[in-house]
Structures are given as structure tokens and as C-alpha cells.
Amino acid sequence: MFRHTDYLQFDVKPEKPDPVYAHKLQELIGGAYGEMTVTMQYLMQGWNCRMKGKYKDLIMDIATEEMGHVEMIATMIARLLEGAPATDSTKNAAGDPVVAAVLGGMDPQQAIVSGGGAMLANSNGVPWNGSYIVASGNLLADFRSNAAVESQGRLQTARLFHMTDDPGVKDMLRFNLARDTYHQNLWLAAIEELKADGLEDTIAPDDLLDEEHTEHATSLWHLSDGPDADKGRWAHGTAPDGKHEMGFLADPQPLGDKQSGPPPDPKLYATYDGALGEPSKPAFGTEKGVMGKIKDAVDPDPTG
Amino acid sequence: MFRHTDYLQFDVKPEKPDPVYAHKLQELIGGAYGEMTVTMQYLMQGWNCRMKGKYKDLIMDIATEEMGHVEMIATMIARLLEGAPATDSTKNAAGDPVVAAVLGGMDPQQAIVSGGGAMLANSNGVPWNGSYIVASGNLLADFRSNAAVESQGRLQTARLFHMTDDPGVKDMLRFNLARDTYHQNLWLAAIEELKADGLEDTIAPDDLLDEEHTEHATSLWHLSDGPDADKGRWAHGTAPDGKHEMGFLADPQPLGDKQSGPPPDPKLYATYDGALGEPSKPAFGTEKGVMGKIKDAVDPDPTG
Amino acid sequence: MFRHTDYLQFDVKPEKPDPVYAHKLQELIGGAYGEMTVTMQYLMQGWNCRMKGKYKDLIMDIATEEMGHVEMIATMIARLLEGAPATDSTKNAAGDPVVAAVLGGMDPQQAIVSGGGAMLANSNGVPWNGSYIVASGNLLADFRSNAAVESQGRLQTARLFHMTDDPGVKDMLRFNLARDTYHQNLWLAAIEELKADGLEDTIAPDDLLDEEHTEHATSLWHLSDGPDADKGRWAHGTAPDGKHEMGFLADPQPLGDKQSGPPPDPKLYATYDGALGEPSKPAFGTEKGVMGKIKDAVDPDPTG
Amino acid sequence: MFRHTDYLQFDVKPEKPDPVYAHKLQELIGGAYGEMTVTMQYLMQGWNCRMKGKYKDLIMDIATEEMGHVEMIATMIARLLEGAPATDSTKNAAGDPVVAAVLGGMDPQQAIVSGGGAMLANSNGVPWNGSYIVASGNLLADFRSNAAVESQGRLQTARLFHMTDDPGVKDMLRFNLARDTYHQNLWLAAIEELKADGLEDTIAPDDLLDEEHTEHATSLWHLSDGPDADKGRWAHGTAPDGKHEMGFLADPQPLGDKQSGPPPDPKLYATYDGALGEPSKPAFGTEKGVMGKIKDAVDPDPTG
Amino acid sequence: MFRHTDYLQFDVKPEKPDPVYAHKLQELIGGAYGEMTVTMQYLMQGWNCRMKGKYKDLIMDIATEEMGHVEMIATMIARLLEGAPATDSTKNAAGDPVVAAVLGGMDPQQAIVSGGGAMLANSNGVPWNGSYIVASGNLLADFRSNAAVESQGRLQTARLFHMTDDPGVKDMLRFNLARDTYHQNLWLAAIEELKADGLEDTIAPDDLLDEEHTEHATSLWHLSDGPDADKGRWAHGTAPDGKHEMGFLADPQPLGDKQSGPPPDPKLYATYDGALGEPSKPAFGTEKGVMGKIKDAVDPDPTG
């Protein structure tokens, strides 16, 4: 259960309105690497965590913080839109390049749909959606996603930092940058701790390493003609997992059979010359499991 | 430019058709962490790479390989669908639990739309889309995303490995697991190399560390009541970047002003009691840049 | 079955082209509260209505009208795009702020994709989709959605009314505003009539009121610290349904157990320390329904 | 800023796992009328509210509660998935109708992607997205949307109530039903209060009533042949807004001009026989606003 | 403007309910090649048509018919869902393979969301969206799309014809198949007529043939190793447009420069070693068009 205070985690005080920048800031609220993504990714990971204790508690702390970041960005956008020339007609814009500059860069929906507030969408107006997040239950895989999301998030924040001169906006972004720095450190530390605790190792998931075709777990297939692909550490020496030697396959050849589809079901009307024969039937009907035995007993006619 | 051979990178030979499993395998072709995602993520990163040499060449090698994995999974799905009871009526299913079991688990579009072939969609039928990928130009941020995607990808492959008994399917998955293992090692090694080469450091991007509010780059805000959040390494000691001390804020208080929107534009019809006054105008019109000077010179009436 | 006349329901005669406004008008054709939404929402409700007579006939009348509104907006957009500077190059725009003002505010797809016509998308270019509509079969729930959609629709139309000076465009919008006014009155009246006819009451659906935990159907949980939440009518007196007393829970405490996930299936690779034990099996396999009895009779080995 | 407690708002204790029901419950977390929608709709409305006091405080109270409902449903889904036969092969299903029944009704992504947890998607696997919500700033329009969403939400919950026999699941749903009942009453009361406070009236928005074509704000256009459309209150007497008389247009005729597009720009390659002549140019370039004057002064050649 | 009659274009009388088939039929209402697509594609093409007369009138006739097909399929789905076991619990399904067969194949949203009616979605539950349609204004390009859509539509209908034994359903499908046959003939005839009328030729659009690099308009680039690609008519003889000779490029070599990105803007933080130098500035600022001259005159300091 959640509780809320009206006070923002950090100050959100732009010096002046700037509707064009309000448009760009949408990326931080509804983009694939924005605050909605980290909020929902961490919440779903926390709820899906199968261990009590420090990991679950950590995830819930951060998730709850991130929801407050959505609040900060939504508030910043509304304040940057104050008095925006949303209802100026095109005629005005055409005669006034100052208005033109602003109108051309505004998000139409911030005026027409939300009446001067934020949308739950990215800087191109595409709504945020649930496929941006992952909560797999495997903490190593998920913490790597988290470190990646925080990296893209700080990168986008840094780019946006250079797109404004407003000291109030910059002040808020200095806070966001700092939190993104800490959160990168945090998830990297948590990955180390998973290993230190013996819960996960280097490869996610830490299993089936004996089942996989080990001979194919080691080398770079050189399928593009850039000549320097083997100059890096990924083509030589011991792998980060400490278990594999890494190498380079300079002239890789296909190992598989020739690509083809099976003969088609005539009732599905694939174009077909008959050369592959008739399709075989799925195996299920010919096997005698429990149900097969029952059917034989009750009704020996298999076409019944 | 690309070239193609009809021979598959590895064998794709299911022992028997299995349309229910063909449905599940869609996740590996069109899911957020499937083969389409790695293909397009790596291609776009390679084309967006701003340095000649080993990094770009590496990315293009892997990208080209992954496109061949889309081909493998698409072929496997078609072969698993051979002779699937797609055109059996519901009446048959109701009378035959063997058919019922299969029909209930099939993907309707694999029959109706693709006629026994793969769809470019996930295991719930949602089409693959371009927002699953990232190619930011910052290799540290992107390689972290790559390591994360390969981790989720291997995790999903491992889960799917346990959902089939077919030795031919398992044989292909053993290859995919191995490649995912190598690719995890590869991206982890490439991250190390970026640092060794002095191109990136621990925090992405490696800049604005002096601009950000450093005092907020260090501590976990304890906003959920789980008592163990400070038991981990992320709340103590030196951060992975070697530059920050990490700490714990046990009773964090909001630092910001009270959340509120500005006074609304009356023509946008937000419900309003007038208590906040009139909205201020955006700053642009009152400033005298080049255009302001021109306007003053030509037409002193600012409403013109 | 439908019939069509080429004459528009109302005049669509802009005085002058205005491609920037044509961009904004997309919201009324393909936005979540645009004409496509009301058309398809009402059609699907009419077809899904399970009573002959006035309600079904009403819905079909309005649905058929709305399709004509899609036609009007699509025509207006095409006419506003006449002679738009779609093929002017950026160089021209950069040298001419008049062109710049227009180009910056145009919808690229209205030129590149539809060649000077409307798109089936909103003012940010996101395609209209079927999740915007609802047709639940419950007329109270659906008529409330209809009244809500007409309210948002008139609100957006009113905002757009202020964004143009073109008397021809404004003339059409005066018609749309009037229809939206009538349609709000209409659905509010229809909600009253459902109650007068004894078909529905205040709560949708009008059932399970005795099954629900009545003690939790009455009070506002005060989970945010704004001090005035109990100053409204929703926290005092008899509820609109005439059946509940409404109140305020000033210091609500969680009533539930502690959030946690169950022990995970090891083959799904959730990170796990084993502290929660083994997962239990779903109940189905241990019950002896018809199939269980059959299985016992035919094959006493449950692992068969 | 938010805070979180690990204790759930209400008990979430299913008696037995039921993965098929877990699939259906996705509708309440990620469907268009599920808990994510009310959470984000209310949060964005609260942040976009332009008045201090009871309305804003009310919205934030409810929004904060709803986030706790997402938590409840996500937890219920995870518990219903305990020990689900996710890794049983199709062969097993084909031989055991008990397993078949379960496998056929499971959500593949709940196993493959989230490892036994909830997805942020609906019961057909479509990810939740930000276009499901509205926060227009106009409280009348928004509260109508809220009443509508709570109505659809309770309707879906009531349907789901009949799809399970599990007393623990039903216990939670009894709580959800009760909250949905209260929330319907709440928003209906809040709509009354907006009017009592003189902030809004019956029509949203409460303006432009004099600008609109009043003669078209009153009657039902009879465009479908069902004979009973005029039998309802919407076609007679005073409208709910107390300002209009409602009527019926039994044989409506189109009032507008003939539908047509303007002559096309030849460089956009619409198929065209030339009969409509050449397209006119947009008006902007021929007008002499500030910029026109500047251009004349500096460079009299308009093609420059 | 449209009018509607309650009588269906053709009989929609299933003999018995069949909820599993109702699920599959969703493809014909909300799939990419279903009735919503042809309805909206033809409507938008008709409204976007820039010539009066036979082509526009034809398109509007067909468009209006197709809307009636949406009505037919929506009605069929509702009737097939009559008495569907939507509210049977999983426990019942697990004990009764007849129920299991049905439940496993049902669309959860047809029960939970639409209460026994159709959804505006495909057979995997993905909502229909506006990107499925095209209305480019070029009739040759659009009629080819129309012929293609009718072909996919008849193909899917034919597949669905084999998935049911219900004589009432088959009777409706016999009508749909016939209309799809006519509509294929129709669009093929209309393509011929465009050419006969001298409005379009073989290549769409019929222009820029002299501007394009003609030497590359003739041959198949052999980039995959299948040996038979040159065995078809597309690699020999005169092209269908009567203007080109078609050929085969057996060993094609890249004609372009090496793929690379330009030097990056340092404020965007692409990883960069500096080897490509500094990025050049876009050309606009250095050119002296109208605005450049103005700026020089008013403010000679270009950084002003």
C-alpha cells in the first residue's frame, strides 16, 4: 500500500515557461527509458521477487522513489507550459517568427488533450506502454536491465541538460543526473552482491551450462567484413565468467540443413507444386497415452 | 550490403510437429527479448557507431549472426506446424481431448494469417515493434543494454528448453543457449574494454559529474518499510565507480516545493476558481533578440 | 446495412488553406476522443445491444450520424491542405520564416503518405486503435462512457475553436459543438431513462451489492496528505445511490497480509534462496472429478 | 513523493493455484479499465489540477489507493501461478486432459517472460498503454470519465467474480467490488459538487454555448431505420442541462456541400484529370504581416 | 452522410453457438485484412479522391458495403457466443474435457470486456489500428493495395471456411467468399481502366522515370545463393511496363561508399575517439538568404 505527500522530492521551479522544452521533456516521462519505465519495472520486480529481505526491500525503496520522479517531471511540464501560445492561430505564427518557433516545436496534444499538462507519452507523442518493462524473477537478468535503463536514462537527461538555459530546469536536472549516477552504482553493486551471496553467477541464468553445446559458447562468428572484429578482448583469453576461452571464427560456415518449410496443409492454400509430398500428421494422435487407451476401449474407430 | 545462403547456421530438425510449442516459440522471434530485437538493436548500433575499427566491426558481426537466428526460429516454427489440426472444427475438438489440448494452445494467426508459418509477433500475438531496441550512440549505455537483452534472452530460452521433450528442438536450443552464453561474455568483455581503452568509465555518460548535485548521488532513499534495504553493499562503502561513498537515508524528507500546476489558460477550460491568478506569458515575446529588434524597427505595435 | 450520400451533413468550407491547423484537426478524427471513436463505440454498442426497441434504435441513429462526422473532418483536413508547401525544401524554409512557421507545424505523413489528405491518426501521428472504444453490453456502464467521451470531445473541439481565425472552419466547429452539446444531454437523459425503466440503477452493474464487503463500500481512504479531501460531499451523507452513507477514513491502515510471491518453480529460474520451501502443485491434479476417476480406472500410475 | 508499506491494502490469499484464472485476471491489471488505468488517470489528473483544496486532495487520495490495487492484483496473479504446469511439454498435455485444460488457458508470457508473475498487459496479452487514460484539466469532463471507468471496472470485476470458485479469490474481489461501488458514488457526488460550487454546469466545457449553432443542439437525427428511437426521453422535453428542448428529426437531410477534395499538388501524384483546376496557394505567403513587410524591404523578389 | 437499416446485407444464422470459432472470426473483423480495414481504407480513399465521377463513386459504393460486413461479422460473433461457458470456473474445466476444449480456445475479452460480443481486435486480441490502411491519393498504388487486401481477405475466409462444420456459418462465408471474388475482379478491372483512361500507366507513380538511374531499373541483384532465381520471367525479356529489359546481376558488387556515421556532437555523448574530427555545422546558418541579410543588417554579431 502507498502513501503520498504533496511535497515534491526536489524543487521543480522553472524560471520561465518554455513549451518547446516541455515537448522534449515528455521523453523523460513516457519514453522507453523514462520515469514511468523505471517506476513500473521496479514495482513489478519487487512484487515478483521471491526472497524476503534486502533485495526485495531495496527494489521497493527505489520503485517508490521513481514514482515521485514521474510526479516531478509531470509538474515541470505543466509549469513550462504556463501561458503557452496554444490558442494562437497559424496566421499569427506566420507573421511572427517568435510565435512560429514556439508553435512549430510544441506538442499539439499537450494543448488539445491535456489542456496544458503532461501526457503519458514520449517526445514524439507515442503513449508509454507496458512492453518497455521487464520483471523476470531472475534478479541477475533484471538488475542488468536496471543498470542499462539507468544508463540510457542518464544519457537522455544529459542530452536534455544541454538543450535548455533555464537555471530552474537545470537545477532539477542536476538532481536527476545525480540520482541516475547513484542508481547506476547501486545496480552494479547489487549485481556484485548477488554473486557474493552465491545466488547468481556471471551467466544468466546460472544453469544448463552443461546442457548447451559448449563448443559454440566461445567464439565470435566473423560474418561482416570489418577487419578489426578480432582485435578486442572478446576474441581472446578467458571469458568474464572465468569458465570459457574466447575465440574467433574467421571464416564461419553454416552448420545446419537447408532452410525450407514443410509440405503445406492443402486447406491453408499455400502455393505448392507437390514436390515435397504430403504433410505428416502431428504425433499426438498416434500415441497411446492415457487418453489413447481410453479411446481405444470406448470407441475403436479412431476417426469417430 | 548483405548476402544470404540458404543453409541455416545450425540444424533445425524437430522430431515431430508440435503446434502448441510453435506458439510458445513466437516469444523468441517477436518478443521484446527475441531474435528480431537483437538483430535490429545491433544493426542500428553498428550503423550508428561513430568510430571505425574493432567496436563497429564487432557489432556488425553479431548483428549479422542474429539475423540468421530469426531465420532459424522462423523455420523451426513452420516445421513444428506441419500437419497441425488447424482446420479441425471445434466439434472435433470437443469430442477429442487430444485435439482439444492442441487447439486450445495454438496461435490462431499461425493458421489463419500465415498459413502454417511464423508471425512477427510474440507468444501472445503482439507484433514486434521498433521501440524494443536502443541504439544511442553511447557504447557503454548500449553494451549494457546488450548484456541485459542477452540475459533475458537466455533466460527465456532456458525456460522454453524445459517445455519440450523433442530432441530435435532441444538440439537447436542447446546451440542458442551456447550463443547466448558467449554473447553475455562478449558484451561484458566489451564493457571492460571500453574502460581499458579510456573511452568510457563506469557511469554513462562519463560527464556532467561535476554539474550534478553530488550530495544526492550517494544514498538510498528509504521510502518503503522493508527493514533490510540497508543490508546490502549498495548502502555502504565505495561505489563501483570508485568515486562516491554510498549511504542510506533512513528517514528521507521531501526537498521540494508543493506540487501544483500553474494558473490555466482560460481558453483551454481547465476547471479553475481563479485563486492562482492569471497565467504569465512565456518569456520569448518580451525578449529583444535579433527578431525583437527587427520587429521594433518595422512595426512598433507588438500586437501587429 | 448502410447507404451513403455524397452530401455532407454540414458545410465544410474553409476560407483559406491552413496546413498547420490541418495537423491539429487530426485529433478530432483519430484521437482517443475523436469521431472514429464515437462512431465505432456506438456501432459496436448498438450491435451488442440485447434489447429491441428505443435504446438500440437510439444508439444506431447516433452511430450512423458520427460516421458522417468522420467524413466531415477528413474533408476539412484535405481542403485545409490545398497547396500546402509540402514539397518546399528545408533550404526554402530556413530562408523564409513564413514557410518555416508552416513547415514546422505540418504533419509529415499528410504529405508523404496520404498526399494531401487526412490520416487515421491523432495530432501526434499515432494511429487510431480499437482499444479506444468500449461496448460492454451493460448500457449504464456504456452510456456513462458515452457521456464522458462526448464531454472530452466537446472540450477538445472548444480548444480547437480558439486556435483558428478562419470563419469557414469556425462555422463547421459551431455545428460540431452543438452536436456535442446535444449528445451530452442525450446520454445523460438516457441514463435517467434506464433507471426510470427499472433496467439499471445507480451502481453498474446493479448486482452483487450483497456479496461485496459492504463495510468497504463507503469511505474515502486518506492516503495523501492534502488536508481538504474530506471537505466534499463524497465524504459525508447519503451516497448518490441512496443506499450507502459516505465517510472518511482519516488514518487508514493496511488490512492485508504482507506482499510476497510464492516459492518459484526452479525451472523458471527466479533467483531464490529456498527460504520459502517448495512450490505446491496446482490443485487440479489431485482432485477426483470425472477425468480423475477415468484415469484411476485406466492407468493407476499417475505419472503415466 | 510517495511512501510504501509491504502490507497489502486487503488480503490476497487464494486457496489454491489456478493459472487459467491468473490469465483472466490480467484484465484487471493491464486492461483499458484495470487498476493501472485508474492509478495513472487519477495521478495525472491530480497533478494537472489547477485548484488547491478538496478536489485535488480527493483525487490524490484515490490515486494513491489505486496504486495499491495494482499491487494486490499483481500479488494475486503470482500466487495463482504457484506450481503452474508451465514446463510440462505438449506431449504431457495431449495425454492428460487435466493438464490440457490448464495449458490451453494459460498465458504463455506469464511463464516465459515473467517467470510466474504478472505482466503489465491485458487478458489477451496486449501491453497496457498511456492512451487509456485522460487528464484534461477540466474536472467535469474528467470526473465523467472516472465514473465511466469505475463502472466498466466493477462490471469486469463482477464478471470475473463468477468465473472462480476459490473463496480466497472471491474474498479479495468482494473488497474490489465494494471499492468500485464507493468510487462510483464518489465521482457522481463530486460531479454534483462541481455544479453546487459553481465551477462547472451540465455541459462540458461550460462555454461557447452562445457561439455554437444552437438550432443543431437539440434534436436526434434519425439516420437508422429502427422505429423506436423517438420513444425515449432524449427526444422530448427539457434537456438535462435545463436549457434546451430536445426533439426528433424524423427525416433528416444533409445540410452541407458535396464531399470532395481540392485540386491536388502535382508533385504529390494524386491521380487527377485536371477538371478541378490548379490548387490555390495557402494564404500565408500573400499576406503582409511583419515578416512580409521585412521581406519587401530587404528583397523585393518574392521567389528569392 | 450515411443511413442505416437494421436488416443485414446477408443472413447471419449459425446453427449452434461455438465460442472457439467466435474467437477465430475476430480475424475477419479486426485483423489487418479484415472488414474494418477494407471499410476504412475505401472510405479514406473515396474521400481523398481528387476526381469526380466513376472512380470516386465506385470507391464509395464498395466502402459503404464493407461497413455492412463489419456488422455481419460482429453479429455472427455475438450469436456464436450465446450461452458460452464464460463463467465456468477452471475447476469445472479441469474435470470436463468438453468444457476444457472450449475454455482453452475462447477469447477472454469477449467475456470479460464485451460481455458476449465482438471486440474490435484480431484473433490474437490485438486491437485494430489505423496503420493497416492506406489512402495515398494515387489510385494505381491504392487499387493495387485494394486488390492485395481482398486477396488476403479471401484467403483468410477460405481458411476459416474449413474450420467449421456449421451450415449457417458456412452459408454466410459463401457470401463473403463471393464478394471477395467480385472485389478482386473489380479492382483488377479498375486498374486496367486507369490505364485505358490514360490516367496512370504501369509504374506508380507514372513519373520521374527519366530522373531515376535507369541502369538500375532493370536487373535482379543475386544476393542469396539459391541457384534458380534467374529461371523466371522477371530476369529476362521486356518488363510488364513495356519499357525496360529485365536482366540478372549474377555477382553484384556494392556500388557505394563505406558505411559510417559522421563525427558526433560532443553534447550528445556518442562514444568517440576523435578520429573523424569535428562535426561540420548544418549549412543553413552560413547561407545568406533573406534572413541572413536581415540579420547582417540588424545585428552583425552572429552569436547575438
Added chain:
Amino acid sequence: MFRHTDYLQFDVKPEKPDPVYAHKLQELIGGAYGEMTVTMQYLMQGWNCRMKGKYKDLIMDIATEEMGHVEMIATMIARLLEGAPATDSTKNAAGDPVVAAVLGGMDPQQAIVSGGGAMLANSNGVPWNGSYIVASGNLLADFRSNAAVESQGRLQTARLFHMTDDPGVKDMLRFNLARDTYHQNLWLAAIEELKADGLEDTIAPDDLLDEEHTEHATSLWHLSDGPDADKGRWAHGTAPDGKHEMGFLADPQPLGDKQSGPPPDPKLYATYDGALGEPSKPAFGTEKGVMGKIKDAVDPDPTG
């Protein structure tokens, strides 16, 4: 399996950067008719082709070429973005119409998300998705889709050709136009060849012509009032398939029963007055197939 060379299929050398045009070019990479669509459509068709030989080999040749076109457009976009004023603040834009013109027309995500590179999205920022493609297995239906996609693609390229003055960009587009010309000829020739080879005929699929209601396969239903719909070849004479006479139904009347839904399941809460009686049960439970017999034998109580 694929291989890649770093050399582009054709030169991609813009003379100057042009970020506004880079925005528009997104349509050719991620639009519904862009290079991603043809790449994935042809790849999936090739892999889904059920015949060895010329058709499959042809498709794979073209598919492999198209992937190289994605590469070309992505590279062009990056080069056009060199030195784009992405990090100029709005204040600068407001004072400089040259910057304003550029900023207003830029894609925010090309700066914020991809750091100066292409996105996998269209010119309105909507991500490319897998529903744009079709690979049905029926080559006639698919080749018609291919001819249609190439037509829309060349049309969009031709429009974009007129939107730039840059000789380097135009040079690349001359190549693309030429390839689109050839590809249109190619697919039209391939359609002829399918017929010449006796694999398909005029109607797709070439079956069920005797099953369909032939009397409805011939005439245009005149449902819109445009008077010229029967002036075209589609309403007279022999159809393109050589098998039907085409005609015109001047005053078509509905042939079907009255539209209505069946009586609703009371537990789904459709609003209902009972006039249609109780819903019938689906037929399955009353039939005695194999399972019915088993159930009778084991447990004569049908409610068991």
C-alpha cells in the same frame, strides 16, 4: 545465414546536413511502406515458401537486397543530422528564425534517444511494427501485396524527391526510385509466371469457387449516391478472371435477417428486459462423441 559487407549498395553522400529532411526520411525506414517492411515481408515470405526453386530463390534475393536499403537510409539520416542544432535552447530558436525553422521540424528522438542517428520509426515517430507485413504462404496473394507495397514505396520516394534540393540526397533517391520501378515490374512479372506455371489463377486462393454463392460474385452494390459508379469496366462484361460476367445492382436491398444479439448470459450483466428469453447452451455438452460416452459410463450425473 547472412553475411555483410561494410560497403553500401549505393552512394549515400548528402552535400550538406539537413535535420528537417532527416526527420521526413524516417518514413522510408520505419513507415508502413518503408524499407523495414519490404525487408521483413520478403524474408518471412521466403522462409514460408513451400516450393524449392525459382520463386523462393527470387524472394530471398530481393529480401537480402532490401536489408541493405535499411542500411542506406539509416546512414543517410545520420549524415543529414551531422552538426544538427539539437542542443540549441528554445531561447536561441526564438531569436533566430533560421534555427527556428530547423528546430520546429526536427525529430526530438533523433537527438534525445539515438544521439544523432536514425530511429526505427516513421516520420511521426511511431515505431515500426510487425503487423505491417504479410507472409501468407499463398504466393499470388503475397505477390499482390508486394506489388502494392513497392507502389506505395515508390510514390513516397517520389514525393520525398521533391522535398530536397541536395544533389547527394537526390542521387541516392534516383537509385531507390529505379529499384522500386524494377521491383514493381518484377512482382507483376512473377504474378504472370504463377499463372503461366499453373500454380495460381486470377482469384486468390484459386479454390472454393464452386462453394461460394456465385450469384453474389458478379455485381456492384450501389449503396452510395454517386451516379457514375456503373460507368466503369467493373460493372460490365467479362471479369478479369474470364469466368464471371460483371454487373451492377442499382437498387440493392438487404438479403439478411434483422441485426440482433442473442439473449445474454445473466452473469455477464448485459442490460436486458428478458424479451428474448433465456440463452441456449452451446451444443457441445449435449452431443455424445467419444467423451460423452465416457462420461455417461463413468458418471451418469452430468453435473458431476
